[in-house]
Amino acid sequence: MTLIDEVKMKCSVCGKSSLQPVLMSSNQMGYQDMDTRPSEMYRSTMETWILECPHCGYVASSLDDDLIISSAYLKSQEYETCKGIEFKSSLAEKFYKQYLIENEKFEEIDSFFAILHCAWACDDAKD
Template sequence: MTTFYSEELECYVCGKTSTQTSVGSTNAFGSPDLDGRPPEMQRSTMGAWVQRCPSCGYCSADISEGKPGTRELIESDSYKNQLGDPGYPKLANMFLCFSILEEGAGNIVSVVQLQINASWACDDAGTGSSARECRLKSAASLEKVRDSGMKMHPEEPGVDEAILVDLLRRAGQHEKARSRCREALEQGYTDTVGGVLEFENELISQQDVAPHTIAEALEKGV
């Protein structure tokens, strides 16, 4: 089962105290999605992955902590506009605001995952167009990470490439997804990553933009 706990935290930016919820423990049974989204029950704990100060709007994994420059960034127009953007669900805006701060701090690897989290929040809220925008943002960020010579998953060759293909596929960027998928297949990754990429290739041919799991890919054995 999942347990949550609440605590009173003092905001790093404004010093006001608020009650915030965190995940105490959870579990994950089953297969992650192709973009790495965990199965239940961890899947449903996402609302506690990011905190928001109700006074100043600071969004972070732990609002009692922060980095130099945070205060200036949360006062910027881009941050404020994102925080109140009516085109996205509230939780997605929180992840995207957190991503703006991480980008400002130069943590571009962390930006990718936060934008992916935002796409999941949009999926859950049933807002397809904003989910697509979050996937396009995260795909662009992931390419930026790659171009900088970094990786989200340095220990697992090909996983970043497979996630990029899934982001593009689910955003409906079929041609780009196909081209990135072919490039990745040519790298000759492990059976697991290779199986996922073969499955992605098939989904792209069918213009399938739905979520699928890694288990499905491996069962298919295409």
């Protein structure tokens, strides 16, 4: 069984608090997809894997993670428009923004997983 709760979190960038979905428990029954997506029920928890501050737009696995790049980058056209890509899925957009942040930090592994999760969200949205 999957349990998701809402927790008040303070953003490390702007310092404002917001309610965010947090995965409390889940499981996986069956095999992962050929594109390595996890099986259900865990697959349906993707919205808890990436959080977005509604005040400043910072995205991260946890909003209290310190932003390593300039906070001005969050206001850049490149970041705000996802380099001009129009996503059907807001979840895919969040993962793409995480990819942009991780890419700016030269975090190859984190960048890879962010863009992989973005691709999964796009596929689920038939985008």
